[in-house]
Amino acid sequence: MAVRAAVRAGRGSIGLLDREGGEVKRKDSQSFDLANIKDRIVELRRMYPSELKEHPGQWREHTEAQAGALAGVLKQIGITDTLLAWPSEREGGALTVFDGHLRRSLDSRVKWPVLITDLTDEEADFALATHDPLTAMAQADRAALDAILSSVHSDDESVQAMLAELAEKEGIIPPDFQPVGEDEQGRLDEKKKVVCPECGHEFTP
Numbered sequence: 051m052a053v054r055a056a057v058r059a060g061r062g063s064i065g066l067l068d069r070e071g072g073e074v075k076r077k078d079s080q081s082f083d084l085a086n087i088k089d090r091i092v093e094l095r096r097m098y099p100s101e102l103k104e105h106p107g108q109w110r111e112h113t114e115a116q117a118g119a120l121a122g123v124l125k126q127i128g129i130t131d132t133l134l135a136w137p138s139e140r141e142g143g144a145l146t147v148f149d150g151h152l153r154r155s156l157d158s159r160v161k162w163p164v165l166i167t168d169l170t171d172e173e174a175d176f177a178l179a180t181h182d183p184l185t186a187m188a189q190a191d192r193a194a195l196d197a198i199l200s201s202v203h204s205d206d207e208s209v210q211a212m213l214a215e216l217a218e219k220e221g222i223i224p225p226d227f228q229p230v231g232e233d234e235q236g237r238l239d240e241k242k243k244v245v246c247p248e249c250g251h252e253f254t255p
Contacts, residue, residue: 090167094132097164099154102135103146105178112152115208121156122206133162134177136169148178190220 133150137143145166147154153162169177199217204210217223 090169090173091165092168093166095164095166096161097145098161099158101145102133102154102164103138103141103144104151104154105146105148105174106140107175107178108151109178110151110182112155115211117152117156118208119206119212120152122204122209124153124156126204126206126209129163133164134167134181135164136167136171136174138171138174140171146174148174149181192220192222195220196222 131150131153133147133154135145135147138146140146145164147164148169150162150164167174195216199213199222202213204213214223
């Protein structure tokens, strides 16, 4: 069944659930038979962005906040990851990126390490569609996240904002409620009316 058809049928997007309805966390001891998988990486090159094509099906829209945070991380510790590319038949054999679009766009003067694969156009499309969603499926261990966030520091405002947003999202720190003006505060102080389920009388507690 095609992926889109499977999603429409309500399949392909449902993970294993525990008895309480939450997703089952993976046990480190659980393994899969990957003995016969292919290694599709054929070469590592360092290349300028101008030497690489953009995947025409790139579906991720990166924000300025994300770009700023990535630039901040790069300035602090440097390049620690590669771009992924393949020689695209659609692009006349040109090396085309299917992962690393944002890094490629940051500075045309930077040479990036690029892992070149022997994927076909169809396989690269599949990789593009699944790469980020696979990463997004991971869940946070709050205790471990709290510990690592307590141990790292950055002077970059974009990086600080990213980590603060992550901590707030995962419930490690409470939301940062900003002060409001008098008019807005009056609206926030208003008590919501309640309707009695027995008699239907509406009152303000």
